[in-house]
Amino acid sequence: MERRYMPVVIFLAAITVGIIIMVVISVVQNKPLYQKYKYGIVLDAGSSHTSVFIYEWPAEKENNTGMVQQKHTCNVKGKGISSYSANPQGAGASLQECMNEAKQKIPAHRHPETPVYLGATVLDSVALSLKSYPFSYQGARIISGQEEGAFGWITVNYLSENLRKPTGTLGALDLGGASTQITFVPQQKIESSDNSIDFRLYGNNYHLYTHSFLCYGKDQALKLSMGKKLESTLKTDPIELRDPCFHPGYKVPRTVPDVFNTPCTKELKLANENFLHVGLGNWSQCQQSIRKVFNTSICSYSKCSFNGVFQPSVYGDFGAFSAFFFVMDFLNLTSDSLATTKEKLAAYCSTPWEKIVGNHPKIDQKYLSEYCFSATYILTLLEDGYKFTSNNWKDIRFIKKIGDSDAGWTLGYMLNLTNMIPAEAPDMPLMPYGGYVTFMFFFALLILVLLLLVYLYFHRSTRTAQKDII
Known part of the structure; x- marks a missing residue:
């Protein structure tokens, strides 16, 4: 390769690398930012039935409260947990179908951090059953009547967008x-x-x-x-x-x-x-x-x-x-x-x-x-x-x-609990939008300058060659 073409090759290589860098940065900068969600499970063990509710909310929260929505509900077959006083093992076993559904509905990488709450009195066998699932069992507590009423109030007002x-x-x-x-x-x-x-x-x-x-x-x-x-x-x-x-x-x-x-x-x-x-x-x-x-x-x-x-x-x-x-x-x-x-x-x-x-x-x-x-x-x-x-x-x-x-x-209960669940930082673009636009502008300008230099170099080389022939 003639020595006079070496600068051209270098310029073209630099331009090619620059274009590749621009494309990569543009793809990374503009890729969709997937919403990260957290999950929670609440068991409503009422006097006549038991229901399992799965909730999800954005991992980053608004004013320290998650934007909770119901993802799935499952009604446990049979009567309420209290009806199993004579057969404690049956109480835990009765939850199996619904808890397996929860495993399918919640992404596996979120299982260890997903809290499970039982808002009622609970038999030991039920606690053991819940601990066997890959979620974070938070124990059972008795929901007082006043709390039940207040959490119901939170639910209807949250869903009605009054809060x-x-x-x-x-x-x-x-x-x-x-x-x-x-x-x-x-x-x-x-x-x-x-x-x-x-x-x-x-x-x-x-x-x-x-x-x-x-x-x-x-x-x-x-x-x-x-x-x-x-x-x-x-x-x-x-x-x-x-x-x-x-x-x-x-x-x-x-x-x-x-x-x-x-x-x-x-x-x-x-x-x-x-x-x-x-x-x-x-x-x-x-x-x-x-x-x-x-x-x-x-x-x-x-x-x-x-x-x-x-x-x-x-x-x-x-x-x-x-x-x-x-x-x-x-x-x-x-x-x-x-x-x-x-x-x-x-x-x-x-x-x-x-x-x-x-x-x-x-x-x-x-x-x-x-x-x-x-x-x-x-x-x-x-x-x-x-x-x-x-x-x-x-x-x-x-x-x-x-x-x-x-x-x-149950939704009001979960919504109130998100005040105590740490938020996660949201996924962010590679750089702020303003910085991204500025960077792309000057990088494109640099490539144009390089192209201009290549053109001028070729133009000068051509004129020199013509003079040598004459």
């Missing part, structure tokens, strides 16, 4: 099998410290009224109501309980322990062991009998709900979920006025049991038989207990999901 913008909030009404909760931001001073709870979310502080009534979930309320009827009825008729809260034509043999087998009814005692449960289908009488489980005659505060519990006047819109929704939705009563709801419910309760069964052949008859009582109980709880009226009945929204997430306490 990250200066808007009003929704009150929360939760109804389970064993208890019920009411939580809202009151307009009045909270006179009882037992009913006050504070949260800080997305940089904002919230001061809530909340109360949980144990034994006033729909299943335990049914036992309470039946227990009171049995006490008064079986003294005169020891073999038959005529119940206005069950459909006419309904007849089922029962035993007294069926009713008096829970802590909520343990103080009620009867000598008779067997009776025939007979339905009457009288809604107004049913409501009168249900009212007897609420004590509204005592109150040492300016105002109370029932059983002497302080409650300020309900204020604003409310989201009613869990059994509130499932019962009212089954009866198509989620959007009617209070008066219309009562009319429809009275007609439903008076429908013969045979017709009810014929209309719903695939529903377990035990659950089907209880809808009249459950719906009447819900109306009585909301109206006589929580003091809703025909004027603000429209403020109650019966909800199952908001978006793709279930309304309930």
Whole structure:
């Protein structure tokens, strides 16, 4: 190779390397930045069922609170964990299918750091079962009734996008099998410290009224109501309980322990062991009998709900979920006025049991038989207990999901816990955008200068060669 071409080769090599560097930097700088997620698992071990919820949120958080969303839910087959007291090993085994689903839904590299929370009392065998999975078992703790109500409030307001913008909030009404909760931001001073709870979310502080009534979930309320009827009825008729809260034509043999087998009814005692449960289908009488489980005659505060519990006047819109929704939705009563709801419910309760069964052949008859009582109980709880009226009945929204997430306490629980889970630094580009643009501009300018130098060198060499020929 002639010596006069060496500078050209060097220049061209430099230009080629420069172009390669520009392409590499451009590819790295503009590659998609994948969102890193963290995950959490919450087990809702209720009185009648157990559900496993999987949540995810960006690893980098906003105002120290993760943007949590529900990724997956799995309902454990069978009854609640508490039903396994006689077979503890069965409780842990019952979770296997749902926990295996969790392993599939959560990326394997996130398994060791994914916290697992059990928001209820737990048997030792359940704890051992959860520890066998590749997640970070955080132990079990008892969720107090007040916490359950407050976490439910967090859930409905988070999903309604009320926490990250200066808007009003929704009150929360939760109804389970064993208890019920009411939580809202009151307009009045909270006179009882037992009913006050504070949260800080997305940089904002919230001061809530909340109360949980144990034994006033729909299943335990049914036992309470039946227990009171049995006490008064079986003294005169020891073999038959005529119940206005069950459909006419309904007849089922029962035993007294069926009713008096829970802590909520343990103080009620009867000598008779067997009776025939007979339905009457009288809604107004049913409501009168249900009212007897609420004590509204005592109150040492300016105002109370029932059983002497302080409650300020309900204020604003409310989201009613869990059994509130499932019962009212089954009866198509989620959007009617209070008066219309009562009319429809009275007609439903008076429908013969045979017709009810014929209309719903695939529903377990035990659950089907209880809808009249459950719906009447819900109306009585909301109206006589929580003091809703025909004027603000429209403020109650019966909800199952908001978006793709279930309304309930577990999401609020996970959301609150993300305050305590460290954030990760987000993936960043190779250089800031402004620096990237500046670098590419000057690098491109340098390549153009090199090209110009090559051109000038060739041009000069050509003219020199022509002069030598002449």
